[in-house]
Amino acid sequence: MKVNNRLFLSILGSISTIAIIGFLFLSYIKLDEPLFFEQYYEQQVTVLSDGDLDSHGGEFELKYLTNAFEDKTVIHVEFPEEPDLAFQASEYPFGISPNSTPTPEETKGPYSVRTVYVQPLELFGAEQFDQTTLTQVKLFFSDNSSMTVDIGEVNFYTVSPDQLDTEPLNFFSSTSTSEGDTSHFYEVKSEVTLTGIHSEHLDKYADWINFKINDQPLETWIGKTFQSGETISGSSEMVENYNRDTLDRFTEIKIRPELTLTDAEGQQHTSRTFEIEDREAFTFFNLLEYVKARGAL
Amino acid sequence: MSEAYKKLFWGVFFANIHLHIGAITLLPAFVGFLIAYSGLSDLDMKTETAAKSFDLPQGTLLALVILTAIYSAFNLFTGSQYETMPLVSFIPTVFSVMELVAFHKILEVSVTEFQARDFTYGVEKYSRRDRVYILLKGLSALLLTLNLVFSSLVLFIPGTLLEVAAIIYLLVIFHSLKKDTEEMEIEYFRDIL
Numbered sequence: 001m002k003v004n005n006r007l008f009l010s011i012l013g014s015i016s017t018i019a020i021i022g023f024l025f026l027s028y029i030k031l032d033e034p035l036f037f038e039q040y041y042e043q044q045v046t047v048l049s050d051g052d053l054d055s056h057g058g059e060f061e062l063k064y065l066t067n068a069f070e071d072k073t074v075i076h077v078e079f080p081e082e083p084d085l086a087f088q089a090s091e092y093p094f095g096i097s098p099n100s101t102p103t104p105e106e107t108k109g110p111y112s113v114r115t116v117y118v119q120p121l122e123l124f125g126a127e128q129f130d131q132t133t134l135t136q137v138k139l140f141f142s143d144n145s146s147m148t149v150d151i152g153e154v155n156f157y158t159v160s161p162d163q164l165d166t167e168p169l170n171f172f173s174s175t176s177t178s179e180g181d182t183s184h185f186y187e188v189k190s191e192v193t194l195t196g197i198h199s200e201h202l203d204k205y206a207d208w209i210n211f212k213i214n215d216q217p218l219e220t221w222i223g224k225t226f227q228s229g230e231t232i233s234g235s236s237e238m239v240e241n242y243n244r245d246t247l248d249r250f251t252e253i254k255i256r257p258e259l260t261l262t263d264a265e266g267q268q269h270t271s272r273t274f275e276i277e278d279r280e281a282f283t284f285f286n287l288l289e290y291v292k293a294r295g296a297l
Numbered sequence: 298m299s300e301a302y303k304k305l306f307w308g309v310f311f312a313n314i315h316l317h318i319g320a321i322t323l324l325p326a327f328v329g330f331l332i333a334y335s336g337l338s339d340l341d342m343k344t345e346t347a348a349k350s351f352d353l354p355q356g357t358l359l360a361l362v363i364l365t366a367i368y369s370a371f372n373l374f375t376g377s378q379y380e381t382m383p384l385v386s387f388i389p390t391v392f393s394v395m396e397l398v399a400f401h402k403i404l405e406v407s408v409t410e411f412q413a414r415d416f417t418y419g420v421e422k423y424s425r426r427d428r429v430y431i432l433l434k435g436l437s438a439l440l441l442t443l444n445l446v447f448s449s450l451v452l453f454i455p456g457t458l459l460e461v462a463a464i465i466y467l468l469v470i471f472h473s474l475k476k477d478t479e480e481m482e483i484e485y486f487r488d489i490l
Contacts, residue, residue, distance in 0.1 A: 001405055001408060001409075004428050007428060007435075008397075011435030011436075015390065015435065018443060019390050069382040108448055109447060
């Protein structure tokens with residue numbers, strides 16, 4: 001039994017040592033306050049035929065990192081730059097009762113990534129959203145606390161159903177991969193020439209995301225004509241082994257470049273087509289790296 | 298003695314196998330530990346080994362009964378997100394260590410009892426089994442404690458498999474102890490007659 005007792009004591013010692021070190025480590029990496037990820041969105045807001053806002057069309061998400069045991073949730077948001085714009089916010093997708101489902105979140109060890117669903121309220125005309133940019137948000141939590149944080153940039157633009165109907169490109173399918181590559185397929189309704197590309201954020205990410213039309217770089221298509229009935233694909237691919245810094249890897253990107261297309265009669269149409277999304281998959285270790293990079297330890 | 302080991306067998310079984318109906322757990326862990334505690338008390342009365350040998354396993358099992366009951370109630374009323382609080386997250390490790398202490402000490406007392414009764418075969422057999430149990434339970438507790446910090450499937454999967462192996466192995470040990478002590482008791486009465 002002496003051998004057994006030696007084995008027992010050494011295992012007990014090892015478990016105790018690991019548990020004490022683990023406890024100290026978890027206490028050290030605990031977050032003092034939520035960390036909001038930066039996000040760069042080009043956000044469409046749909047204007048209904050009567051000029052009102054289609055609130056669902058303008059819905060967007062904010063993501064933040066917090067301690068997994070945190071039970072306070074975001075219940076309201078305000079944007080200090082646009083105090084007249086009204087939004088509702090919830091950590092539950094709109095239309096789902098908060099009592100019926102748990103808070104949607106990704107838990108990775110002691111951290112959890114949570115989503116705040118933000119929806120414009122239909123109190124004001126949709127035109128107020130056109131060309132509006134939000135970079136800061138004031139968050140109100142369920143424990144009556146609040147905080148103001150930088151969120152990157154959310155750029156709104158408005159479209160009307162008429163505009164969507166007369167767009168020269170007709171979307172019919174899309175694919176995406178877990179590596180962040182996406183492809184969207186369109187049918188050209190009538191002959192058009194690509195005469196311009198505009199995006200608030202495209203240049204910023206050109207180094208590590210390849211944007212292509214029919215597998216050729218986007219800019220090479222300027223001046224080229226697409227025939228009626230032709231199928232075109234708009235795709236975004238992550239540049240392999242591109243060394244992004246930690247904060248960039250966790251930046252949420254949702255870009256919808258505006259293509260200017262000129263038809264045979266010389267009339268210009270704009271089309272926000274290919275949605276380009278990127279964000280790194282979360283693991284405990286990369287979240288810890290992010291927390292360190294944010295200086296929150 | 299065999300009846301005591303039978304209780305210990307069912308105690309270990311119910312401490313680890315749970316049936317859930319919604320948020321309610323039928324036969325929560327503390328019920329299993331209570332059965333095991335009762336089995337250990339029976340063993341205490343029927344052995345020739347000094348009573349103080351039972352103090353540590355009895356105290357540990359009683360603490361497990363109380364603490365697992367409090368922990369079940371805490372989880373029922375607060376939800377599972379508090380399980381990730383630094384202080385609370387290591388409670389499963391504490392329970393694992395307490396189980397290891399209690400059952401290793403019970404096996405140690407059993408071996409001492411076999412020694413007292415000159416049951417050499419039992420001494421060797423259960424010393425070896427105690428060693429294997431310490432290894433299985435100890436390694437699973439080590440891996441699952443590391444997993445509480447790093448949250449990795451590489452730690453969680455082998456840790457869980459070892460934990461299941463340790464439970465099954467302990468059930469096999471108590472079943473075997475029950476049978477061996479039954480035979481020992483039959484032989485004892487045969488000798489008297």
